Amino acid sequence: MVTDELIAKISSTYPELEIENGLVSIHPLGNDGKVVVYPQTEEEIASVLRFANENQNSVVVMAGGSKRGCGGLEESAEILLSLEKYKGIVEHTLGDMTLTVKAGTPYKEIQNYIAGFNQKIPLDPYALEYATIGGVVSANDSGPKRLGYGSARDSVIGMRIVYPDGTVIRTGGKTVKNVAGYDFNKLFIGSMGTLGVITEITLKLRPLQKYESLVLVTFPDGNPEEIYSFSVTFLNTVMEPTALELLSPALSEKLTGHSCFTLAVCFEDVESAVRYQVEFIEKLKPDTSGFSVLHQESARAFWNLLTKIPPNGAVEYTGPETRASVKIGVKNLDVIKVMKESHLLQDRYNLDIEAHGGLGHGIARIYLNGASDDVMNAIGILRTFAEKLGGYAVLTHLPLVLRRQIDVWGPKPAYSFLFDGIKSKIDPKRILNPKRFVGGI
């Protein structure tokens, strides 16, 4: 059988490489491999890619698997290149506040390690228990604190990447500022592993916040104008929130116990500055709004809980419902409209919908749970809604059978020929994560 032949061929060429039969059972999210290889060195990664490229074998790249449900139209590629065993910290330069890690290193492990030095990677992606740094960067995952710290493109300063033909290239460097040549880091961040396999990532770190508080401002009337007007007033002050995230009533109930639209406002600074801002916002809030504050550990627990809300490809799900996750990008304050719309869809389609979005960065996340037809209909409406606002909707988690019914990335932009041109230059045989990305790349 094909798989056995492939295994035999790979193992005879690379006897040291750990390899196993991949298709034990069919995964509902697809993106599997007929054989799974577990390289432990960059040379092994390059060998696998060179082999696949020469033999025209398709390759899916994965580590923790939390993003297995994002993109891709195949049950299985020939080879699943797992970076699970390619992990570890390569270099942490305390004084430079830079960190180089192998791509398969679990995100949480890194954060825990550098927290010991009062430093952090200023990104707050989801599925922290499973996500690896390589996955976070490849999928360009980001959370509410993007308002304060930006996204992967603002923190990644260098990478090592293996091209499909086995060539290793370095992008960027180890300095926080660098304009030598094209800013190639950007090309690979968010490229869903369609251009190369990222093996090492160098990040710019931030000091761990000295103090942190979370303010919850509730809007019991659910009036979007009121939320808008408060947010505009607040954003026009000199306060410096690191997150200004609007929670839908359903999500708010789960996280805070209040079943109404709630603004989660995060302040991170020295304690005196945090307390000043908390008092400031309390005075500013509408009279009808509820107000509560969580400090330090309890604030962190709230954000941590939020990262566990989205459906996650690494966790086996056998329930009858269809679960989907949508990422919507619109102008910052249009997030309020998106939140309202997703709240209304809940009843129209008999779905559980939990949603949140950043009023300072314009990225919203909507998690749907229900019958597959209802989920798909609601997704269609959300996409149209986002597009009418000039934005987009990407389906960041959806079972394979449904991904085949809808373009998870939405319509191709007019300049997608440039995407094709880039892909063709780097991966001319199209072996890497085929059809995983925009426009069928």
Next chain:
Amino acid sequence: MARNKLDTNDPHILHLAKLVSGPNAILYKQEDLLAYDCDGFTIERHLPRAVVFPNNTEEVAKIVKFCSENKLPFLARGAGTGLSGGAVPLNNEIIISLVRMKRLLEVDFENRRAVVEPGYVNLKLTNSIADKGYYYAPDPSSQYACTIGGNVAENAGGAHCLKYGVTTNHILGLEVVLPNGDVMEISPNGIADFPGYDLLGLLTGSEGTLGIVTKITVRILKNPEAKQTVLAYFDRVQDGSQAVSNIISAGIVPAALEMMDKVAIEGVEAAAFPVGHPKDIAAVLLIEVDGIAAGIDEQIQLILDVCKKSHVREVKVAEDEAERARWWANRKTGFGAMGAISPDYLVQDGVIPRSKLPEVLERIHKISEESGLRIANIFHAGDGNLHPLVLFDSRVPGDTEKAIRAGSACLKACADAGGSITGEHGVGIEKKEEMRFVFNDDEIKAQTDIRDVFNPDRLLNAGKLFPTPSRCAEMKQELKRPEHAK
């Protein structure tokens, strides 16, 4: 429409003239072209074929399409303040000057963004939104003159990018004319993370080799509630460097952390904005923190403590905005100030991991001794971005070449320390051979492959950014200065 009668039979010039509107929209006579034979990098000069001044995107697209169809080399130019020669017409290019596209198109305070044309001057943006308490963060020293289009091309930095990032961190959307004349809009409305490869990130800092930006959506920020600036004098450069590391290690992210060495201090004190720095100190640090007023004092105290532990000779906090402004004027005009103590100077732009500061400064000192040229150091110490200023006299035979070699040696020192050859000035013509200090052939090919996707005929700004394939290490020494430049 006003149309000037053209005194030429050149069919290309005559056709180009029809593509642009307004008075004097094309220059083609040698005496008019002289002003465009270089930018802020004055060592290499070439005359363009013509300079055209389009008024809008459509005109840019038409010009580009015409150039592309007729295989005429072309490039875009803003204010011409670039320091690496990115706008020098090496191949007798048609220069598309974007200075007439200088409108502020939109300001959306609520969503914190502004839309500008590429010829809009950096500082004007901040000035025009200051009354509402907003500003545009990237602040290159030339911000009073440089254009935001040029900033995008070079991914310009500035003194305040330690905390707030460089240009690329503030660009939300671009309208671009591709080298074939097609117009595309990336991240319309400045919405984040539009699906697809990050062309926004790729174009920013591509030094005008991938496309011509015709509209830019930038992030604007609210002014911080409070700012405090500290000046610290050190008797030893090592102590100043150590203070830099210790400030960062203390968990402070200063808005700016600048350093000048003894030679640089001599220069700024002899120039237009002296502030009375003692002449005998080895290094001065300018440290700025900003943010919520309630938290500033604590951070300032921490900085004062750190400086004292690092053997500071004297440290003081700016008493008022006027004093702060004086300190900054002294620093921001630092490059030009070298003119007060040297007939010529060459600015370099290396960048290193912060912790390597003492060893790299030591090497630069050696380079200075070996070359017999003085080298002043002005740098963004917080992010490891060094600006060695090699002082020389072009009237002395051989001095210019010596200065170029010393500048290159400084970049080598940075690369060897795990750094890079440019932090914010770009590669341009100046540092293209030095690209080999940091990239191997595969890595350079990976980049030129991507350039060829956008710019397959290499008509747009050719000969920049990448080393010549067959290495000609001594090329720079063969550069000749044209008659008029002497």
